[in-house]
Amino acid sequence: MRQAFCDESFSRSPFFVVAGPIIHTDSQLIPVEEYLESLVEKYIPKEDRKGFAFHSADVWNNWDYFADKAKWPRGICWDILWDLSGIPARFGLPVALGLKRKEEVAEWIAAPLEGIEEKFRTKAHDVATHGIAFVEYAKSVEGLLRELWPDETAELVAENRSEVEESLHGVHLSMRSRHWFEQEWEAPPPEFPFTRVRGAIKFAAKRDEVALQIADVCAYVIRAACEDSLDHAPFYNRLQPLMLGHPKHLNWPPLEWPLGPLVPLWKESNAESESPLGRIRRLMRRDRRRRLGNTRKSKVK
Numbered sequence: 001m002r003q004a005f006c007d008e009s010f011s012r013s014p015f016f017v018v019a020g021p022i023i024h025t026d027s028q029l030i031p032v033e034e035y036l037e038s039l040v041e042k043y044i045p046k047e048d049r050k051g052f053a054f055h056s057a058d059v060w061n062n063w064d065y066f067a068d069k070a071k072w073p074r075g076i077c078w079d080i081l082w083d084l085s086g087i088p089a090r091f092g093l094p095v096a097l098g099l100k101r102k103e104e105v106a107e108w109i110a111a112p113l114e115g116i117e118e119k120f121r122t123k124a125h126d127v128a129t130h131g132i133a134f135v136e137y138a139k140s141v142e143g144l145l146r147e148l149w150p151d152e153t154a155e156l157v158a159e160n161r162s163e164v165e166e167s168l169h170g171v172h173l174s175m176r177s178r179h180w181f182e183q184e185w186e187a188p189p190p191e192f193p194f195t196r197v198r199g200a201i202k203f204a205a206k207r208d209e210v211a212l213q214i215a216d217v218c219a220y221v222i223r224a225a226c227e228d229s230l231d232h233a234p235f236y237n238r239l240q241p242l243m244l245g246h247p248k249h250l251n252w253p254p255l256e257w258p259l260g261p262l263v264p265l266w267k268e269s270n271a272e273s274e275s276p277l278g279r280i281r282r283l284m285r286r287d288r289r290r291r292l293g294n295t296r297k298s299k300v301k
Contacts, residue, residue, distance in 0.1 A: 006215050017097065140244045
């Protein structure tokens with residue numbers, strides 16, 4: 001079984017990103033958690049370590065715990081983000097992602113929300129954008145399992161946000177429901193309903209599911225890359241080989257209203273670029289060849 005951890009990044013940005021790693025529960029989760037704990041020991045004073053969780057935006061911007069710039073200068077904050085963004089490559093964790101431009105969603109839901117108070121329109125916009133990006137994220141997880149691990153299932157793990165948990169539960173339930181698609185679609189898209197992403201979404205705090213800290217850095221760095229932030233390019237380059245898609249090279253899906261739950265309709269992928277799944281297969285084949293080569297060398301010795 002695998003667990004797909006996801007977090008979102010959207011504050012003060014034209015983009016809403018949901019992203020995070022896919023981790024094999026039996027063989028990878030414990031080493032990943034132990035490594036995260038070692039980073040806490042490396043950077044955080046002993047008296048503050050209990051229940052500590054890294055938040056990438058706080059690290060980079062000197063917010064909250066990292067507000068004291070004398071104690072947390074740019075060099076140390078850079079090192080922390082460098083170590084966090086290198087975890088997927090260190091452990092061979094595919095990074096799934098979903099992305100949506102906020103202005104596109106605002107245009108899409110403008111008519112249904114006409115006449116509603118501004119504060120309610122803002123909340124509806126945030127929930128809808130989160131739902132769309134979440135569907136994209138979950139669909140990339142489903143696609144990877146079908147392609148590479150068809151005999152396995154995955155559980156989705158997300159940070160607890162009370163304002164969106166109910167809506168995401170509803171969307172996730174519909175994505176797995178054959179009856180819903182039979183009722184709403186004459187010919188459902190081939191990726192639906194989900195067959196490998198199973199069970200309810202597990203909502204948890206970063207201190208309880210520490211691998212959510214990896215999802216946090218993935219979402220933060222990818223969102224910064226969407227904004228062409230040169231400061232974050234080194235971190236994005238560490239994530240890029242493990243990503244199941246790239247914001248600069250994908251045709252993101254249009255949406256139609258109303259669909260009940262938010263179900264995306266894919267355009268054709270860019271035929272000239274290597275497919276995300278093809279990239280992961282190639283990297284995994286290369287890794288397998290290296291492991292076999294090392295095994296043969298050790299036998300020769």
